[in-house]
Amino acid sequence: MLKITKKVEYALISLKFIWEEKSRNELTTARELCSRFNIPFDTTSKVMQAMNNAGILVSEKGTKGGYALAKNLTEISYLDLAHIVDPKGNDEEFCQSHKGLCDLYSNCNIIKPIDKLNATLNTYLKNLTIDQLFTMAFSEQGPKNNEGQFHV
Numbered sequence: 611m612l613k614i615t616k617k618v619e620y621a622l623i624s625l626k627f628i629w630e631e632k633s634r635n636e637l638t639t640a641r642e643l644c645s646r647f648n649i650p651f652d653t654t655s656k657v658m659q660a661m662n663n664a665g666i667l668v669s670e671k672g673t674k675g676g677y678a679l680a681k682n683l684t685e686i687s688y689l690d691l692a693h694i695v696d697p698k699g700n701d702e703e704f705c706q707s708h709k710g711l712c713d714l715y716s717n718c719n720i721i722k723p724i725d726k727l728n729a730t731l732n733t734y735l736k737n738l739t740i741d742q743l744f745t746m747a748f749s750e751q752g753p754k755n756n757e758g759q760f761h762v
Contacts, residue, residue, distance in 0.1 A: 617696035620657045623647055625666075625691075626744055628679055637676030657695045664694045683741035689732060691740060 627646070628638050640655040658677055661667045668680035692699075712718070 613699060615692075615696045615699035617653060617657050617699060618692045620649055620654045621661060621691055621695040622740070622743075623649065624654065624658060624661070624677075625679075625683065625740055628667075628677070629683055629744065632678065635678070637670055637674070637678055639676040642676070660695045661691075666691070666694070683744065684739050686740045687736050688738045688740060688743055689735040692735075 624638070624643055627643060632638055640651060640658050643649065643658075644651045644654050658667060658669075662669045662677060662680075666679070666681050666686055667677045669675065669677050715721070
């Protein structure tokens with residue numbers, strides 16, 4: 611089920627900043643992002659390391675080091691990014707919690723419709739690229755059938 615955790619939020623902030631504000635050879639540090647957007651360093655640093663390990667970012671060590679995009683944002687789906695930066699925060703089981711099944715599960719009358727909604731959302735998020743997410747939010751024109759559009 612769609613859950614935008616802080617780690618996913620920081621990953622999106624980082625990717626959007628690098629995508630819009632940095633040239634191909636220009637590096638970004640976690641400190642620069644944290645200072646610019648007032649986000650916590652430790653979590654942001656871990657998120658950027660996870661994206662680096664997954665090949666989304668490339669890193670350069672040293673005093674002049676930092677991160678740059680390694681992949682085109684058209685190659686990264688929202689759902690893949692969410693699983694990379696916060697695998698525990700994006701359970702696909704809507705009836706599950708850290709304690710097990712929901713207390714209402716045995717008498718619940720919405721399991722099938724919610725399961726269908728969950729599957730539909732996950733399919734959409736698996737096909738939604740980060741590039742599409744960033745561009746459709748600011749686009750005056752989108753798909754003619756309004757599919758996938760949202761307005762900020």
